[in-house]
Amino acid sequence: MTIIDGKAVAEQIKKEIAEEVKQIIAAGGKRPHLAAILVGHDGGSETYVAAKVKACEVCGFKSTLVRFEDTVSEQELLDKVRELNEDDDVDGFIVQLPLPKHISEDKVIEAIDYRKDVDGFHPINVGRMSIGLPCYISATPNGIIELISRYNIETRGKKCVILGRSNIVGKPMAALMMRKAYPGDCTVTVCHSRTKDIADECRRADIIIAALGSPEFVTADMVKDGAVIIDVGTTRVPSTLTKSGFKLKGDVKFDEVAPKCSYITPVPGGVGPMTIVSLMRNTLLAGKKEIYKD
Numbered sequence: 001m002t003i004i005d006g007k008a009v010a011e012q013i014k015k016e017i018a019e020e021v022k023q024i025i026a027a028g029g030k031r032p033h034l035a036a037i038l039v040g041h042d043g044g045s046e047t048y049v050a051a052k053v054k055a056c057e058v059c060g061f062k063s064t065l066v067r068f069e070d071t072v073s074e075q076e077l078l079d080k081v082r083e084l085n086e087d088d089d090v091d092g093f094i095v096q097l098p099l100p101k102h103i104s105e106d107k108v109i110e111a112i113d114y115r116k117d118v119d120g121f122h123p124i125n126v127g128r129m130s131i132g133l134p135c136y137i138s139a140t141p142n143g144i145i146e147l148i149s150r151y152n153i154e155t156r157g158k159k160c161v162i163l164g165r166s167n168i169v170g171k172p173m174a175a176l177m178m179r180k181a182y183p184g185d186c187t188v189t190v191c192h193s194r195t196k197d198i199a200d201e202c203r204r205a206d207i208i209i210a211a212l213g214s215p216e217f218v219t220a221d222m223v224k225d226g227a228v229i230i231d232v233g234t235t236r237v238p239s240t241l242t243k244s245g246f247k248l249k250g251d252v253k254f255d256e257v258a259p260k261c262s263y264i265t266p267v268p269g270g271v272g273p274m275t276i277v278s279l280m281r282n283t284l285l286a287g288k289k290e291i292y293k294d
Contacts, residue, residue, distance in 0.1 A: 001238065001259060001260075001261050001263070001264065002151070002263045002264075003258070003266055004264065004266075004270055006147060006270040006271055006273045007269045009146070009147060009150050013277045013280075014058050016105075017277075017281065017284055018058060018059050020284065021059060022049045022060065024287075024288070025060070029141065029199055030091075030287065031043050031059045031060065031062050031287075032060075032062070032283050032284055032286065032287030032288075033061065033062040033063070033090050033091050033092075034061055034094075035065075035087075035090045035093035036049050036063070036064070036066065036096060037068070037084075037094070037096065038062075038065060038067050038068070039064075039067075039068045039072055040070030040100060041135060042098070045097075046089075046190065046214035048096065049065065051146070051276055052276055055181065055245065055276050055280050056283075060243065060286070061280070064090070064274045066080060066084075069098045074103045074107070077099075077103060077108060078107070078111050079196065081095065081111045081112055082111065084116070084210060085111075085116060088176065091115065091116065091118075092116045093112070093118070095109070095112070095119075095121045100222075109121045109123075110123065114292075115286070115292040118286055119138060119139065119279070119282050119284035120135065120137050120138035120142070120169075124262060125137075125138075126167075128212055129172060129175060129176070130175045132181075135284070135291060136281075137163065137172065138169075138172050139276070139278040140168060140211075140271065140274075140275045140278070141172040141173045141176055141266045142278040142282070143271055143274025143277065143278040144271060145176055145234070146274060147274055148183040148228075151263060152226055153207075153263055155182060155183045156182065156184075156186075157185060157187075158186050158187070158207055159186065159187050159204055159206050160186035160205060160207040160208075160211045161190075161191070161202055161205035161208050161209070162177070162190075163191050163202075163208065163210065163218070164190075164192065164210070164213070164232075165190050165192045169174045170192075171211055174188045178198050189205075199221070202223060202225055203223070204224070205224070206224075206227060206228065206260040207230070208228070208230070209226065209230045209232065209291065210229070210230070210232060210233055210250070210251035211232035212233060213233055213235055213250050214251055215233065215250070215251065216251070216252065216253040217251045217252070219253050223257050223261065224260070226260075226262045227260065228262055228263045228264075229264040229265065230270075231251055231254070231259075231265050231267050231270060231271065232250075232251035232271050233249070233251030233252070234249075234268070234272060235249050235251075236248060236249075248267055248268050250267030250270075252264070255269070256264060272288065
């Protein structure tokens with residue numbers, strides 16, 4: 001059994017990006033610039049955005065953080081999105097989700113110029129990904145693909161079960177795992193809250209990608225020997241063992257499932273670090289205009 005070390009892979013990729021940025025600057029090129037819009041003071045969002053800003057520093061990027069209170073109007077937010085769309089110095093930007101209930105997330109995502117949509121959420125990027133055209137792939141699926149690739153995990157002809165059908169992970173992950181490429185060429189089954197016999201579907205899987213947000217949902221009796229387990233879940237649960245009073249739990253009951261696996265990602269330290277580094281790679285691509293030419 002091999003534990004997939006997402007933290008180590010992410011650190012390596014950040015070094016690779018930083019080296020490339022040095023070469024771009026030395027050749028007289030422009031430093032990549034990522035902007036982030038943060039609305040309100042959600043604890044999780046604050047943490048994510050702080051980590052993204054820190055990653056920008058490590059990678060040698062310029063970063064801009066735009067803050068709004070959660071009372072901001074939808075129109076004010078859309079105006080800022082339009083401003084960033086038109087700012088030639090900003091290569092890519094994100095609007096940190098979730099947004100307050102009075103603001104339409106779909107409307108905001110669609111307002112972002114798809115050529116600067118380094119989160120990969122715009123319908124044009126999602127559509128291009130689904131038919132195999134160059135695009136910005138959303139960060140978590142992109143990070144998972146990178147982990148599978150860097151660990152040389154075989155995917156061709158394998159049965160892959162994806163738990164969860166979210167627009168951010170489940171659906172794009174299904175498209176990527178069945179594409180005609182490596183990693184890919186899988187036979188994919190997507191399971192969700194209405195799926196009958198989920199345990200039975202999992203037992204037949206060579207690869208399980210768990211993205212339900214349901215702590216320790218996947219247990220040892222649901223996993224066949226030698227399976228590859230990618231755990232996307234990150235739920236904060238109360239704990240008396242940590243200073244914060246919380247600990248992160250994945251969707252997989254790690255201690256009992258791990259001994260049966262060929263490969264498994266831990267939580268934390270698996271998929272999480274790859275999500276932020278994937279955003280950095282998309283920003284580098286945006287800065288180089290490698291996907292959408294001017």
